Structure formats: C-alpha cells, structure tokens
Amino acid sequence: MATITLPKAKGYERPLILDWITTVDHKKLGILYLYVSLFFFAVGGILALLVRTQLAVADNTFLSNQAYNQIFTMHASAMLFLFIIPIWAGFGNYVVPLQIGAPDMAFPRINALSFWLFPPAGIVMFSGFLVSGGSASAGWTAYSPLARTLGTGMDLWIIAVAMLGVSSTIGAANFLVTMFRMRAPGMTMFRMPIFCWTVLVTSVLQLLATPVLASALVMLFIDRNFGGNFFDPNGGGNAVLWQNVFWFYSHPAVYIMILPGMGIISEILPVFSRKPLFGYKAFVFATMGIGGLGFSVWAHHMFTTGAVLKPWFGFMTFMIGVPTGVKIFNWLGTLWRGSITFETPMLFALGFLSMFLIGGINGTFSAAVPVDFALHDTYFVVAHIHYVLFGGSVFAVFAGLYYWFPKIWGRRLNEKLGQFHFALMFIGFNLAFFPMHLLGLDGMPRRIATYNDYNNWELLNFISTLGAMLIGVGMIPFIVNVVQAFMRPKDQPNDPWGANTLEWWTTSPPPVHNFDDTPEIHSERPLFDLRQGSPGGH
Amino acid sequence: MAAHGAVAEQHKGELSNGMLGFILFIASEVMFFGGLFSAYFIARADSAQWPPEDVLEQMKLAGTAAQSVKLELEFVLPLIATFILVSSSVTMQWAVMQIQKGSRTGLIWGLFISLVLGLTFLTMQMYDYTQLPFSSGDTVWATSFYTLTGFHGAHVAGGAIFMLVCLVRAMNGQFSAAHHEAVEACSFYWHFVDVVWIALFTTLYVVG
Ligand code: HEM
Numbered sequence: 001m002a003t004i005t006l007p008k009a010k011g012y013e014r015p016l017i018l019d020w021i022t023t024v025d026h027k028k029l030g031i032l033y034l035y036v037s038l039f040f041f042a043v044g045g046i047l048a049l050l051v052r053t054q055l056a057v058a059d060n061t062f063l064s065n066q067a068y069n070q071i072f073t074m075h076a077s078a079m080l081f082l083f084i085i086p087i088w089a090g091f092g093n094y095v096v097p098l099q100i101g102a103p104d105m106a107f108p109r110i111n112a113l114s115f116w117l118f119p120p121a122g123i124v125m126f127s128g129f130l131v132s133g134g135s136a137s138a139g140w141t142a143y144s145p146l147a148r149t150l151g152t153g154m155d156l157w158i159i160a161v162a163m164l165g166v167s168s169t170i171g172a173a174n175f176l177v178t179m180f181r182m183r184a185p186g187m188t189m190f191r192m193p194i195f196c197w198t199v200l201v202t203s204v205l206q207l208l209a210t211p212v213l214a215s216a217l218v219m220l221f222i223d224r225n226f227g228g229n230f231f232d233p234n235g236g237g238n239a240v241l242w243q244n245v246f247w248f249y250s251h252p253a254v255y256i257m258i259l260p261g262m263g264i265i266s267e268i269l270p271v272f273s274r275k276p277l278f279g280y281k282a283f284v285f286a287t288m289g290i291g292g293l294g295f296s297v298w299a300h301h302m303f304t305t306g307a308v309l310k311p312w313f314g315f316m317t318f319m320i321g322v323p324t325g326v327k328i329f330n331w332l333g334t335l336w337r338g339s340i341t342f343e344t345p346m347l348f349a350l351g352f353l354s355m356f357l358i359g360g361i362n363g364t365f366s367a368a369v370p371v372d373f374a375l376h377d378t379y380f381v382v383a384h385i386h387y388v389l390f391g392g393s394v395f396a397v398f399a400g401l402y403y404w405f406p407k408i409w410g411r412r413l414n415e416k417l418g419q420f421h422f423a424l425m426f427i428g429f430n431l432a433f434f435p436m437h438l439l440g441l442d443g444m445p446r447r448i449a450t451y452n453d454y455n456n457w458e459l460l461n462f463i464s465t466l467g468a469m470l471i472g473v474g475m476i477p478f479i480v481n482v483v484q485a486f487m488r489p490k491d492q493p494n495d496p497w498g499a500n501t502l503e504w505w506t507t508s509p510p511p512v513h514n515f516d517d518t519p520e521i522h523s524e525r526p527l528f529d530l531r532q533g534s535p536g537g538h
Numbered sequence: 539m540a541a542h543g544a545v546a547e548q549h550k551g552e553l554s555n556g557m558l559g560f561i562l563f564i565a566s567e568v569m570f571f572g573g574l575f576s577a578y579f580i581a582r583a584d585s586a587q588w589p590p591e592d593v594l595e596q597m598k599l600a601g602t603a604a605q606s607v608k609l610e611l612e613f614v615l616p617l618i619a620t621f622i623l624v625s626s627s628v629t630m631q632w633a634v635m636q637i638q639k640g641s642r643t644g645l646i647w648g649l650f651i652s653l654v655l656g657l658t659f660l661t662m663q664m665y666d667y668t669q670l671p672f673s674s675g676d677t678v679w680a681t682s683f684y685t686l687t688g689f690h691g692a693h694v695a696g697g698a699i700f701m702l703v704c705l706v707r708a709m710n711g712q713f714s715a716a717h718h719e720a721v722e723a724c725s726f727y728w729h730f731v732d733v734v735w736i737a738l739f740t741t742l743y744v745v746g
Contacts, residue, residue, distance in 0.1 A: 173562040211566045215573025227675030236593035237678040
C-alpha cells in the first residue's frame with residue numbers, strides 16, 4: 001500500500017493587487033469606496049479652486065467663458081455624484097454590517113459590482129475634457145435647451161451618471177436586505193444604531209428615486225442621439241418636462257447626500273458627551289419623515305417656472321423643517337449636561353451642527369415662495385448649497401473619518417494636527433461661503449464667468465477666494481496626519497473611544513469574518529450597556 | 539448567495555434574501571417606467587392636441603418632418619400581441635405550479651411555451667415597428683411612443699433570456715419542488731413585464 005504525503009496546506013494567498021480587485025469583503029470594498037471618492041473630492045476641489053481663481057477679481061480673463069462653464073459643471077458633478085453619494089456608500093459598506101453584527105453584506109458579489117461601476121463612471125465623466133467641445137457644461141442639473149445641444153462631453157456625462165445610478169440602485173437594495181435580514185440575534189429594528197437607520201432611509205430614497213433619474217437621462221440621451229423631442233418645443237416637447245422628472249430625483253437626492261452624515265453625527269455626539277443619544281425613537285421617525293417628505297417637495301425647485309401648485313409645495317417645504325428641527329433638538333439634548341470632550345471627531349461634529357443650522361435656516365428662508373423668486377439663480381443659492389453640503393456633509397465625512405480611522409486602519413490620527421485641520425477648514429469655509437450670502441442678496445447671479453465690480457462685489461469675491469484657498473491649505477495637515485499614521489504600527493484597542501455600538505466590540509481592524517462572538521444586545525447601544533451595567537431596553 | 543453565518547433556513551412562506559432583493563430590484567424598475575410614463579402624461583397635458591397634429595403640421599412646414607408622416611397606430615396586431623403576452627404570464631405561472639408539485643416535465647413545457655409566446659410577442663412588435671407611418675423624431679408623441687414601447691420590449695427580451703436560462707437549467711434537472719427559486723424570480727419578473735405592457739397598451743392604444 002502506497003502512502004502519499006501531502007504538502008502542508010498553506011493559507012490561500014494572492015498578490016495584493018489581485019486580492020483588492022477581486023475582493024467581495026464589505027470592509028475592503030468600503031475602503032475602496034473611501035479612497036476613490038476622496039480622490040474625486042480632491043479633483044472636485046481643484047476644479048473649485050480654479051473657479052474661485054477666476055472669480056477672485058472682477059472682469060478676470062483667467063478662464064474663458066466656455067472653460068468656466070465646463071469647470072463649474074464638472075466641479076458640481078464630481079462633488080455630488082463622485083464624492084458625496086459614493087462616500088456614504090463607503091462608510092455604509094464598512095460600518096453597517098459591523099454595527100448590526102453581521103459577517104458581511106447580504107450580497108457580497110453584487111456589492112463588488114456596485115463598487116466597480118463607480119471608478120469607470122468617473123473616468124467616463126472626466127473623459128469629456130478630451131473630446132472636442134469639451135466636457136459637459138450645462139451645470140449638474142443639465143437643463144435643456146443647453147443640454148440638448150452640447151457636444152459629446154454631454155453624452156459622456158449622461159452615461160457616467162447612469163452608471164452611477166445603477167451602482168447606487170443595486171447598492172441600495174443590498175443595504176436594505178442586509179439590514180432587514182442579517183442583524184445579529186437580539187438586534188431588533190429598533191435597536192439598530194442611528195447610522196444604520198439613516199443608511200436605511202437613504203437606501204429607500206435611492207432605490208425609488210434613482211431610477212427616475214435614469215429615465216430622465218434616457219430621455220435626454222434619446223433627444224440628443226435619436227432625434228427625440230421630449231424637451232424640444234419645436235416637436236411639441238417641453239424643457240420643463242426635464243425639470244419635473246429630474247427634480248423628482250434630485251430633491252430626495254438632497255437627503256441622500258445629507259442623511260448618512262446626520263447618522264454619523266448622531267454616533268459621535270453621544271460618544272463624546274458620554275450619554276446615550278437623546279430621543280432615539282424620535283430621531284428614527286424624524287429620519288423616516290424626512291425621507292417621506294423628500295418625495296413630496298420636489299417641485300419647490302421649480303417655483304419660478306410657474307408650472308406647479310405653489311402654496312402646496314411651499315407648505316411641504318416648510319414641513320421638512322419640522323423633522324430637521326426634531327433632530328437638532330435631539331443633538332442639543334444629547335450634549336446637554338454631557339461630560340463633553342473635544343477630540344477631533346467631536347470638533348467636526350460640532351462644526352456640522354453649527355453649519356447645518358445656518359444652512360437649514362437659509363434653506364427654509366428660500367422656501368418662502370416670494371423670496372425664492374428674488375434669490376433664485378443668485379449666489380444665495382450657492383451659499384445655501386455649500387452650507388448644507390460642505391458645512392454639513394463634508395464636515396460629517398471628516399468627523400466619520402477621524403472617528404472610524406482607528407477601527408478601519410488600526411491607528412489613531414494625531415489630535416494636534418486634527419485640531420489644526422479643523423480650524424483651517426472651519427475658518428476657510430466660512431470665509432469662502434458666508435460672503436456669498438451677501439452677494440446673493442445683492443443680486444449677483446450664479447453660473448457666470450465674470451462680473452463687474454458693482455457694489456464691492458470684487459471685495460466679497462476676493463475674500464471668498466481667500467477662504468477657498470485656506471480650505472485647500474487645510475487639507476495639508478490632514479494628509480500629513482494620515483501619512484504619519486500609516487507609518488506607525490497598528491496599536492489600537494477594540495474600543496479606543498469608549499463607544500456604544502457593535503463595531504467597537506471586535507478588533508481594530510476586524511478579522512475577515514468580523515466577529516468571533518457578539519455580546520447580548522438589549523438596546524441600540526450594547527457597549528454602553530455593558531460598561532454601565534444597565535441594559536436599557538426598548 | 540447570502541454570506542456565511544446568517545444563511546437561515548428557508549422557512550415556508552418566508553422570502554429568502556435573494557427573493558427580497560429581487561423584489562426590491564423590481565420596485566426600482568417600476569420607478570423607472572414610472573418616470574417614462576409621467577413624462578408621457580406631462581407632455582400630453584401640455585399639448586393642445588393629442589396626438590399633436592398641430593405640431594406635426596408645423597414640423598412639415600418647417601421641413602423637419604416628412605410629408606408622408608401620419609400619427610396613427612395599428613390596433614389589431616398589438617391587441618393580438620397583448621393576448622399573447624398575457625397568455626404567456628398564465629403559462630409561466632402554470633410552470634411554477636408544476637415545479638411546486640415536483641413535476642419537472644411540467645416545468646420544462648411551461649417554460650418552453652412561455653418562451654415561445656414571449657418571442658412571438660417580440661417578433662410582432664418588431665414587425666409593427668416596420669409598418670408604422672412615423673419615426674421617433676416626429677413630435678414628442680412619437681418619441682414617447684417609441685421610448686415606452688422600446689424599453690418595454692427590451693425588458694421582454696431580458697425576461698426571455700432569464701427564461702431561457704431557467705429552461706436550460708430545468709432540462710439539466712437543477713430544479714425541484716424544494717429548490718426552484720430562480721423560476722419564481724423569473725415568473726415575478728415576467729408578470730411585472732406583463733403588467734407594464736397592459737398599462738402601456740391601455741395608455742397608448744385604448745385611451746390613445
Ligand atoms: C473648496 C471648496 C469649494 C469651493 C471653493 C466651491 C466653490 C463653488 C463655486 C464658486 C460655485 C459656483 C459656480 C457658479 O455658480 O458659477 C460652486 C458650485 C457648486 N458646488 Fe462648490 N465649492 C466647494 C466645495 C463643494 C463641495 C464639497 C460640494 C458638494 C459636496 C460642492 C457642490 C457644488 C454644487 C452642487 C455647485 C453647483 C451649484 C449650482 O447648481 O449652480 N462644492 N462651488
């Protein structure tokens with residue numbers, strides 16, 4: 001009888017690159033999402049600095065009209081479609097399965113598909129700069145008649161946004177099934193961490209709104225390439241038709257871009273106040289309320305087209321203020337009498353809170369119909385957008401990065417550099433965008449490449465440009481911080497912050513399968529309960 | 539498909555993760571067609587006439603539409619096609635019931651007949667396209683007609699491919715009374731496509 005000696009089994013090894021390209025692990029895909037979307041944040045930021053350079057002085061000739069239109073369009077498109085929306089998918093991918101105690105997403109391979117549609121879409125969108133006629137230049141809202149007649153860059157833009165739409169639609173279905181079906185024993189729906197809830201509502205919005213965007217893109221593509229007449233009055237079509245369908249997507253999309261940020265803030269404030277989130281259920285219902293109302297207010301963007309029932313939509317837009325107010329109340333209630341410490345994640349969270357207040361107030365302001373007529377298409381709108389998306393979402397992105405950095409990469413970012421980063425960004429941000437309110441009230445139109453020095457517009461614009469540069473400089477301490485952290489060994493314990501949710505139960509970074517065991521879960525804050533010995537159930 | 543740990547037993551009557559995901563996917567498809575339909579209705583509400591003969595006259599005068607163009611649809615052929623597609627939904631459901639009872643032969647026949655009916659529908663639609671006296675650029679009415687029916691047709695084609703895959707797998711004996719999830723998913727999809735067509739037929743041909 002012959003005996004065969006088998007070589008000792010080795011672990012399954014692949015070259016590192018191949019490992020990342022073929023991965024279906026939610027943590028690795030999450031990291032890839034973070035890297036790629038931060039890359040596009042940098043690209044979008046450079047475009048923004050070009051825009052601000054052009055606007056620094058009156059009657060500037062740094063950029064031609066045409067170049068300006070391409071650059072501000074691509075700035076907005078990159079920031080929205082290639083940065084904010086996908087970076088939430090990145091945080092969601094990394095954090096959601098960990099927070100609900102699951103080993104992975106429900107459909108790991110579909111998850112990989114969602115991710116791998118994203119970088120090619122970015123390349124397609126930016127390849128517009130290489131074709132004759134240049135990139136898309138009709139603004140990120142792509143209104144006709146301009147969007148019907150531009151060059152090939154516009155088609156590339158349409159294809160890219162459609163790819164991203166498919167990516168986020170299937171991603172949304174994946175998140176929903178994951179949260180409905182993969183929760184650890186004991187984790188009821190009403191014990192899911194707030195961040196998961198915000199991703200859940202965001203996913204519902206994405207699942208139902210993004211396909212409508214896809215239908216609008218299809219129509220635009222048909223108009224442009226197959227002689228269609230959807231948006232052409234000469235063929236019986238109507239440019240407002242685009243606006244109706246597009247805003248049915250884009251209004252919910254505004255919440256798609258901010259809700260997960262609110263979730264991140266709601267994870268961070270309790271941890272650094274050392275108190276549970278004040279009013280967990282109210283917060284969940286407010287999130288659902290925002291999601292529901294998001295669908296009913298789309299037409300407020302079209303007040304000035306005169307095509308919609310104004311009083312109704314004005315009222316609904318005010319209504320959105322109610323759940324948002326509830327949330328602000330939740331956050332302030334959480335801070336109230338907490339033993340607050342100011343680590344960098346907390347700084348960014350508080351920055352979010354203050355900026356979001358301003359953005360929310362001036363948004364409600366422009367919901368008043370007569371005001372909207374006056375401010376529509378002025379810099380007031382640009383100020384509002386940035387107070388919400390930069391002061392809100394981007395501050396939340398950095399809050400989340402500083403907060404989860406120890407979990408994801410096993411090292412902690414330096415506090416001093418973090419504070420420096422925050423200070424530069426906060427000051428730069430307000431310098432850059434506060435003057436835009438004044439410019440808007442004074443009637444300076446948006447989307448223009450040059451202006452006359454009317455009423456000190458030049459001074460205000462110059463301050464704004466300085467602020468933008470300061471934001472850019474502010475990224476240097478962040479990058480230094482990250483590079484230095486990567487040069488240190490991984491040394492973080494499971495729970496460096498004294499946090500509340502399950503991702504801090506496992507090691508930093510977690511093993512491939514996430515958990516060796518999960519603790520008993522009696523509330524939305526299992527680790528807090530363990531520390532305090534007080535299972536406060538719902 | 540579901541990751542390790544949580545591959546729960548499939549309880550009777552409870553949807554699997556895969557089915558739940560598939561239903562969510564169909565929901566997103568409903569919204570996609572919702573967008574196209576609402577565009578149709580908005581365009582219609584904005585028009586003085588429907589079909590917009592007045593616009594067509596203008597286009598003919600401006601030379602952007604050929605003189606021979608008429609905004610008219612054939613009715614009988616699409617009506618027959620509608621019956622065929624609805625029948626295929628019935629045979630598809632019959633196929634599902636067969637495999638639930640454990641009959642593989644029934645499943646194969648059910649899928650085969652549904653597939654043939656689906657392909658017949660597509661052929662008739664393509665023939666219909668060649669006969670129509672207008673093309674996609676002849677007013678927004680024509681554009682939305684071709685867009686709606688075209689995207690529906692593409693979905694029928696997708697469903698037919700799904701069916702073909704199920705048929706091949708059925709012939710390889712991969713389905714049983716306990717395991718035939720793909721067939722169920724396929725039937726959901728097919729019914730969805732069928733319902734969209736009924737909505738389309740009513741909108742475009744009956745209401746007009
Ligand atoms: C360094 C930071 C930034 C600067 C200096 C900046 C600057 C600007 C300026 C000056 C405009 C107006 C262009 C015009 O109307 O002619 C603009 C538009 C826009 N920006 Fe930014 N931006 C920055 C960051 C961001 C971020 C982070 C986001 C989103 C996450 C964003 C989203 C947008 C959008 C959506 C528009 C288009 C507004 C419209 O529809 O007219 N920006 N940006």
